[in-house]
Amino acid sequence: MFAFHVIEKGSSHILTNKPCQDYALSHYTKEYAIGIVADGHGSDRYFRSDKGSKFAAEVTMIILQEFLASTKNMTRLPNGDWQKQIAASIISRWNDKIEQDKNGNTFTEDELGLLKDADKARAESDAWQFVYGTTLIAVVRTRECFFGLHIGDGKCVAIDADGNPSQPIPWDDDCFLNQTTSLCDSDAINRFRFVYMTENLPVAAFVASDGVDDTYTSDERLHEFYLTMWRMLQENAETAINEIQSFLPKMSEQGSHDDISIAGVLFDKGKESHNGRFSKFINSLFA
Amino acid sequence: MKELSSNTRIPLSNGITATVKQKLGEGGQGSVYRVEINGNDYALKVYNKYPSRAFVRNLEDNVKKGAPTKHFLWPLWTVDSSEMFGYVMDIRPKEYVDFSKFLVAKARFASWSAMINASIQITYAFRELHRKGLSYQDLNDGNFFFNPTTGDVLICDNDNVCPPSTNLGIKGKCRYMAPEVVIGNNKPNNLSDYFSLSVVLFMLFFNNHPFDGKRVADVPCLNDAIERNVYGENPIFIYDPNKANNRPVRGIHTNVIIRWPLFPDFFRQAFIEAFSEDVLHDPNKRKSDNEWLRILTQLRSQTITHTCGNETFVDLDKTFTLCFNCQKSIEKPLMLTIGKQRIALYPKMKVYANQTSSFDDMFTVTSEVIINKNNPNIWGLMNRTQDKWKAVYPNGKELEIKPNAGLPIYKDVEIQFSSHIKGNIQ
Amino acid sequence: MNPLEAVEIARRQMTLFFIVDTSGSMNGEKIAAVNTAIREVLPEIADISSENADAQIKVACLQFASDVQWLFKPADVEGLTWTDLNAGGMTVMGEAFNELNKKLSRKEFLDSPTGNFAPVLFLMSDGQPTDEYRKALDSLRENRWFKVAIRVAIAIGDDADKNILEEFTGNSELVLTAHTPETLKQMIRFVSVTSSKIGSRSSGIGVGGGSANPEEESKQAEFAEQVKEFKDENADLEALSDGF
Numbered sequence: 001m002f003a004f005h006v007i008e009k010g011s012s013h014i015l016t017n018k019p020c021q022d023y024a025l026s027h028y029t030k031e032y033a034i035g036i037v038a039d040g041h042g043s044d045r046y047f048r049s050d051k052g053s054k055f056a057a058e059v060t061m062i063i064l065q066e067f068l069a070s071t072k073n074m075t076r077l078p079n080g081d082w083q084k085q086i087a088a089s090i091i092s093r094w095n096d097k098i099e100q101d102k103n104g105n106t107f108t109e110d111e112l113g114l115l116k117d118a119d120k121a122r123a124e125s126d127a128w129q130f131v132y133g134t135t136l137i138a139v140v141r142t143r144e145c146f147f148g149l150h151i152g153d154g155k156c157v158a159i160d161a162d163g164n165p166s167q168p169i170p171w172d173d174d175c176f177l178n179q180t181t182s183l184c185d186s187d188a189i190n191r192f193r194f195v196y197m198t199e200n201l202p203v204a205a206f207v208a209s210d211g212v213d214d215t216y217t218s219d220e221r222l223h224e225f226y227l228t229m230w231r232m233l234q235e236n237a238e239t240a241i242n243e244i245q246s247f248l249p250k251m252s253e254q255g256s257h258d259d260i261s262i263a264g265v266l267f268d269k270g271k272e273s274h275n276g277r278f279s280k281f282i283n284s285l286f287a
Numbered sequence: 288m289k290e291l292s293s294n295t296r297i298p299l300s301n302g303i304t305a306t307v308k309q310k311l312g313e314g315g316q317g318s319v320y321r322v323e324i325n326g327n328d329y330a331l332k333v334y335n336k337y338p339s340r341a342f343v344r345n346l347e348d349n350v351k352k353g354a355p356t357k358h359f360l361w362p363l364w365t366v367d368s369s370e371m372f373g374y375v376m377d378i379r380p381k382e383y384v385d386f387s388k389f390l391v392a393k394a395r396f397a398s399w400s401a402m403i404n405a406s407i408q409i410t411y412a413f414r415e416l417h418r419k420g421l422s423y424q425d426l427n428d429g430n431f432f433f434n435p436t437t438g439d440v441l442i443c444d445n446d447n448v449c450p451p452s453t454n455l456g457i458k459g460k461c462r463y464m465a466p467e468v469v470i471g472n473n474k475p476n477n478l479s480d481y482f483s484l485s486v487v488l489f490m491l492f493f494n495n496h497p498f499d500g501k502r503v504a505d506v507p508c509l510n511d512a513i514e515r516n517v518y519g520e521n522p523i524f525i526y527d528p529n530k531a532n533n534r535p536v537r538g539i540h541t542n543v544i545i546r547w548p549l550f551p552d553f554f555r556q557a558f559i560e561a562f563s564e565d566v567l568h569d570p571n572k573r574k575s576d577n578e579w580l581r582i583l584t585q586l587r588s589q590t591i592t593h594t595c596g597n598e599t600f601v602d603l604d605k606t607f608t609l610c611f612n613c614q615k616s617i618e619k620p621l622m623l624t625i626g627k628q629r630i631a632l633y634p635k636m637k638v639y640a641n642q643t644s645s646f647d648d649m650f651t652v653t654s655e656v657i658i659n660k661n662n663p664n665i666w667g668l669m670n671r672t673q674d675k676w677k678a679v680y681p682n683g684k685e686l687e688i689k690p691n692a693g694l695p696i697y698k699d700v701e702i703q704f705s706s707h708i709k710g711n712i713q
Numbered sequence: 714m715n716p717l718e719a720v721e722i723a724r725r726q727m728t729l730f731f732i733v734d735t736s737g738s739m740n741g742e743k744i745a746a747v748n749t750a751i752r753e754v755l756p757e758i759a760d761i762s763s764e765n766a767d768a769q770i771k772v773a774c775l776q777f778a779s780d781v782q783w784l785f786k787p788a789d790v791e792g793l794t795w796t797d798l799n800a801g802g803m804t805v806m807g808e809a810f811n812e813l814n815k816k817l818s819r820k821e822f823l824d825s826p827t828g829n830f831a832p833v834l835f836l837m838s839d840g841q842p843t844d845e846y847r848k849a850l851d852s853l854r855e856n857r858w859f860k861v862a863i864r865v866a867i868a869i870g871d872d873a874d875k876n877i878l879e880e881f882t883g884n885s886e887l888v889l890t891a892h893t894p895e896t897l898k899q900m901i902r903f904v905s906v907t908s909s910k911i912g913s914r915s916s917g918i919g920v921g922g923g924s925a926n927p928e929e930e931s932k933q934a935e936f937a938e939q940v941k942e943f944k945d946e947n948a949d950l951e952a953l954s955d956g957f
Contacts, residue, residue, distance in 0.1 A: 012915075067507040078508050085509055091538040092504035129537070177831060177861055188538035210827070217725055217828035225720045232716055247717045255722045257767070257915060 001141065003033035004233075004241050005263035008248035010211055012257040021046075021134075022209045022261035023053040025061045032068055035263030036060050036138040039154055039209035041182065042258070044114040045131070048101070052132030055097040056090070056183055060138050063089045068140070087149055087192040090136070094183055098132040107131075133184040137169070137207040141265040146205065147196040151188060153180040153210045156195075157226045158202035165223035168195045168202070180210075201267070204230045208262040215255025233266060289370075291320055291333065299324075299364040300350070305331060305375060316446070321378065331366070332446075333373035343367070345449045346374060355415035358408055360443040376443075383432035383441050390428060390494055392542075397436045399598045403587045404438030406491055407649060410583060412442055413484055414576035417477050422451040424475040426483035427460035428490065451476040462486070462496055462518050466567055469519025478570035485561040488579065492550070495543035497562050500525035500533035504540075524562035526555070549611050551589060551602050557582045581627070584641065584649055588630040593617065601631050621696055623668070625710035632696050632712065634658045634666060643672070643704040653704075657693065667693035668702070677703040724769040727830040727913040728787045728822065729758065729905065731774040732809060734838035734869070739800035743839055743869055746894035750901035752795040757902075758909050759791045768830055768913035773822070777809035778802035787822050806838065806877070807846030810853045817858040830915075831861040831932070833908040836881055837901075839869035850880060863908050863936050867891055867900055886937045889944065896947070903943050911936050 009020035021040030028034065038056040040049025067086055071078060078085070107128075112120055123131055135152025148156055148168070153175040158168050170193045174181050181191040206226050216222040232240035248260050291297075295307040305322040312319050317334040346362055354361030362374035388394040396402040409431065416423060425447045432441040461469070463486050465479035473479065489497045503509070503517055523533040525540070526547065535544050547555065557574070566572045574582075586600070593599050597612035607616045623630040628642050638654035640646045653672045659665040669691065670676050676688040679701040688694050694702070700712045733747060755772065762770035772793055774784040779802035785793075813834070816822045823829045853859055866878040868890045878888045889904070891897035911932050 063507045070508045070510070078510060079514065080509065082508065086507050088504040088536070088539050089507045092501055092536045095537055173857075176857055177829075183538070186538060187541045189541075213827045214725075215722055216720070217723055218824070221721055221723065225717065228716050228720055243715050244717065247715050251717075251722070254766075 001028045001030060001033040002233075002237065002266040002268070003028040003035050003264065004237070005035060005037070005261065006241065006245045006248060007261045008245070008252060008259065010257055010259040011249070011253040013259060019050045020259050021050045021053055022211065022259035023050075023057045024261040024263045025057045026263045026265070027061060027065070028265070031072075032140060032142040033265035033267065034061065034064050034138065034140050035205065035207050035265045036064075036136070037154060037207050037209050037261045037263050038137075038183075039135045039152065039211070039259070039261065041133045041135075041180070045116075045119055046133050047111045047114050048098075048132045049134055051101055052094075052098060052134040052183070053136075055101070055132070056094050056134045056136045059093040059097060060090050060136060063093065064138060064140055068142070083147065083149060083194040083196065084189065084192070087151075087194075088189055090149075091183065091188050095129070098129060101132075102128065129184040130182075133182040135180055135209070136183055139205045139207055139263075139265055141201070141205060141267050143267075145196065145198050146201045148194065148205070148207070150193045150207075151191050152182055153213075154208055155210070155213045155222065156205060156207045157223060158205040159227065159230055160200055161203050163227070165227060167219075168197065168205075169193050170195070203268060204233070204264060204266045206230075206262060206264045209258070209260060211252060211256045211258035211260035212262060214258060215251055215260075229264070230266075233264070234268070290318070297322065297331065297366055298368070299366055299375060300347075301364045303364070305329065305366075307331070317373065322375065324375070328378050329363070329375050330360075330378045331373055331375050333366070333371050337372050341453070342446075343372060345453065346446065349421075349445070349448060350374070352419065352421075354445075355419045355421070356412045358412040358440050358442050359416075359445055360441055361445055379432055379441055379443070382434050382436075383439075384435055386428040386431040386433065386491075389433065389435075390490060392494070394433075394435050396433070396438060399590050399600075400587070401434075401436060401438035402491065403583060403590060405433050405440050406438075406488055407580065407583045407587065408438070408440040409442070409487065409491075410484065410576050410579045411649065412440065413480065414580065416448065417480065417576060420450055421448050422475065422477045422480050423448055423483070424480065425460065426480060426487060427463040428487070429460070431487070461514055462498075464519070465570065466519045466522055467570060469515060473570075478573055481573040481575060482567075482570070484576065484579065485558070485574065488583075489558055489562075493543040493546050495525070495535065495540050497524050497558070498522045498533070500535050500540065502533040504536045522562070522567055523564075524559065526559060527563065528559060529564075549600065551586070551600050552604070554582065554586050580649065584639070585628060588628060588636070588638075588642075591617075591620075591631055591633040592635045601633065603629050603631060621698060621712050623702070623710045623712055625704075625708065632656050632666065632668065638668075643708060643710070645705075645708065656696070659695070666696045668696055669693040674705070679703065723828075724765075724767060725828055725830055726771050726787075727768045727832065727909070728771040728773055729790075729833040729909055729912070730813070730835060731772070732813065732834065732836045733774065733776050733798060734804055734806070734840065735776045735778045735798050735800045735802070736804040736840060736843075737778075737801050738840050738872070739869070741800075742894050743897070744798055744800040746897040747837065747901065748795070748797045750898040751905070752797075753898075754902045754905045755790060755793055755795055757906055759793070761906070761909050761913065762790050765913050767915045770909055770913055774798075775809060775812060777805050779805065781805060781808045781812045803843040804838070804840050805844040806842035807844040807849040810846060810849035814849070814853040814856050814859070817856050817862075823858055830912060831863065832858060833863045833865070833912045834859070834881075835904060835908065836864075836866040836878065837869060838866070838873050838878065840872045841874050842877065846877065850877070854880075854883075863912050863933055865889075865904050865908060865936070865940065867897065867904070869897060884933070884937055886941050889940065899947070900943075904940070907939050907943075908936060911939075 003026035005024035005026040007022055007024050024037040026035045036057045038053035040053035135154050137150045137154050137156055139148035150169045156169045157165055159165050172181055185191055213222055216225050252260055291307045293307055297305045299305055303324055305324045308321040308323055310320050317332055320331045322329050322331045347365055350362050360376045362376055364375045366373045384394045430442055430444045463483045465482035467473040468475050468479050498517055506513055523530050525533050525535050561574055589600050590598055591601055593610045595613035599610045602608045603622055607618050610617055621632045623632055625642050630638055634656050636656040637652045640648040640651040640653050643653045655669050657667050657669055659667055670688045673690050678686040678688055678694045681699045698712055702710045758770055770790045771787040772790045773787040776782055776784055776798055864882040865887045866882050868875050868878055875888055879885045882888055889900050891900050
């Protein structure tokens with residue numbers, strides 16, 4: 001099992017001196033690999049979306065690990081709509097975090113000054129959550145299954161054992177051009193999309209913010225990007241990750257100009273069992 | 288149990304034969320088929336395994352007793368042979384939709400009136416079932432079908448209906464089972480039915496389980512132990528005034544968050560009481576079917592059709608209410624007080640037999656409020672019965688109101704519906 | 714070399730649609746003005762496109778008279794040569810709306826939301842539709858791409874139905890009226906250049922989930938402002954009624 005993530009501030013944000021609004025996390029053990037990205041919404045309206053995306057990724061990581069721990073010895077799936085339950089936990093705890101942040105750091109005059117009148121009124125009412133708005137994609141690969149959840153834009157590309165790329169998580173047509181659904185939506189629970197597979201499991205799955213798919217603008221090119229990345233990771237993970245990270249600024253400049261975050265989960269039966277390149281890299285990470 | 292093929296002839300307990308037409312569906316216990324009897328369509332349920340003798344006897348008893356009300360899709364005749372056991376019931380008309388579809392917003396009631404009508408029919412049906420000495424024992428969202436336009440109800444899965452003292456092995460469906468049944472302290476009975484009814488009513492109005500709030504949302508993985516705790520050992524109502532740790536969560540429980548504030552105080556209070564810690568753990572304190580009927584019919588008497596064309600609730604304890612559709616202010620209308628019932632006197636409001644007479648009939652309209660054709664500022668109360676009423680004015684003058692006549696609605700008028708039932712306009 | 718560099722980063726596309734009434738009444742001065750204006754403005758748009766690192770501008774032209782025809786489907790503006798439109802026949806605007814509705818979709822001209830900016834829809838007409846247009850227009854207005862597009866129209870002469878054009882653009886400010894060939898040419902140039910510049914600009918991100926998108930709206934709003942300014946500056950030209 002292996003997982004990694006990379007984040008890069010977009011060229012347009014560098015120019016306008018805005019913070020990076022993307023966030024990503026990854027984690028792996030012998031049993032599972034988790035990859036998460038969250039993309040805070042861009043314009044001035046969403047002035048705390050950098051925090052929103054960070055909180056989203058963090059609570060998702062905690063929740064997924066709790067989920068995996070509690071289902072470790074289960075022989076069957078949990079009761080009811082278990083994926084929706086995970087999404088509900090994420091929404092609930094994310095709302096807690098942003099509320100904590102808002103109460104601990106009230107909106108400043110400068111922040112509110114960025115808003116148009118109608119939005120300013122909203123921010124000062126009960127409907128302030130939008131300023132933290134973010135998308136979220138998370139995937140988990142265990143030995144037995146692959147599952148993922150997604151709200152908003154950004155894409156998940158998976159590669160099967162035969163090297164065929166696909167986008168296993170259903171799309172939401174309400175994510176169109178610059179529009180996206182969001183974790184801050186009042187019916188967020190119904191805007192989540194899920195995937196769950198127990199056969200033909202992907203050997204690699206990548207999730208990324210729309211900074212990536214807005215650069216590669218067609219499925220063909222996007223898939224080529226990830227196939228290339230996968231080949232690089234198989235060759236030498238450490239070098240690959242460095243190369244990916246160093247490529248991101250160029251990618252943003254030539255492509256979407258947006259923040260870029262990518263997380264990947266990989267499962268390679270062959271290389272995992274022995275002290276190969278992967279384990280050397282793992283050790284160096286935790287040195 | 289072998290599958291029945293089309294055109295198989297099945298002999299029924301009453302001597303008639305049913306002809307199998309097609310399979311309609313399959314469940315855990317058995318399969319349902321469309322059959323033809325004397326040119327009419329019915330539904331036949333056949334069990335996968337031959338049930339216990341106690342079950343069979345109970346079903347035969349139920350056939351003899353007959354359905355408590357027309358709302359039950361009740362066993363009409365049984366089929367009992369060496370090969371199978373089952374029963375025939377009326378077939379459910381196409382326009383009826385399963386409750387679970389309403390709960391996931393795949394179906395909607397056409398109006399608040401339809402929703403309230405559904406709630407009254409369910410509660411009435413169960414009251415009659417209980418009065419017949421039976422308990423349902425497995426009340427849950429899978430048993431109901433509604434006509435989304437009218438709110439008419441059909442109740443199915445009546446296989447387990449039996450006297451409270453008996454139990455055919457059923458416990459119920461989690462989330463609908465009373466706490467004491469979940470924990471295993473008691474077997475299901477009428478008091479546990481009352482609990483299940485209150486859950487069904489809450490879900491009907493708010494599309495949310497009364498205990499599904501933050502406590503449940505925060506848990507990434509629900510398992511039997513957690514469910515037992517949340518729904519049985521330690522349930523907390525989402526709007527419990529004393530415990531705020533299970534409130535509905537923004538982004539998840541949207542329906543109840545939007546709907547809860549729309550309802551009048553007395554209605555919300557009824558649920559707060561029904562799901563208070565005290566009542567949850569003491570079955571004897573639970574509201575009976577009849578008490579719920581009083582609450583629901585009172586709600587119906589406060590549901591008006593506003594001039595904007597949509598329905599809204601008027602609060603009879605406030606000088607004005609905001610219409611929740613158009614946001615315009617509605618001045619508190621005059622109300623007709625009959626005993627403990629208060630009826631908002633607003634155009635199109637209907638009054639029912641159980642309010643104006645001693646008949647226990649909450650479906651027959653006995654009066655309604657109309658707008659005077661010549662002067663829209665004058666509203667009248669019409670007599671839709673066959674009896675004469677008398678109106679007594681503050682100055683002592685009396686007026687007879689014949690069937691289909693009406694009286695203009697003015698304050699402080701007393702209406703005598705009968706020798707012992709009087710109402711006052713206030 | 715970093716293998717990732719080999720993956721092509723193509724520019725996103727912005728398509729400018731000319732939707733031109735080529736009915737009989739357009740014959741003569743009017744169609745000549747349109748042809749000249751578009752022929753002259755294409756190189757300017759090509760410049761905007763080549764200088765724009767974010768977007769590749771494409772141009773398409775749909776003509777409608779007694780039937781509808783694509784003079785050309787979306788093609789790169791660089792290197793595009795204009796073929797003159799000929800006028801003659803009826804005014805099947807309804808059919809034009811239907812055809813536009815059909816082609817403004819992922820399966821047709823606009824292959825992916827990530828690959829395309831909102832298009833510019835530029836309608837020019839001098840008269841009344843001769844076919845059933847109501848349903849077609851209502852249906853077109855439900856099209857996702859249509860809703861986010863920059864929409865603008867020129868009424869050529871006074872016989873054009875400004876109400877329909879306003880319904881098309883959704884904003885009376887975005888309907889211009891040309892009374893002379895000169896004005897018409899100037900308007901076509903102005904609209905084509907300005908809408909291309911604004912439309913091909915990368916914009917920020919908005920949260921919508923189905924509702925109106927503030928960022929796209931701001932492109933429309935900005936365009937409307939510029940059109941208004943143009944109208945004000947050229948008020949005297951518009952006032953001349955001896956022309957068409």
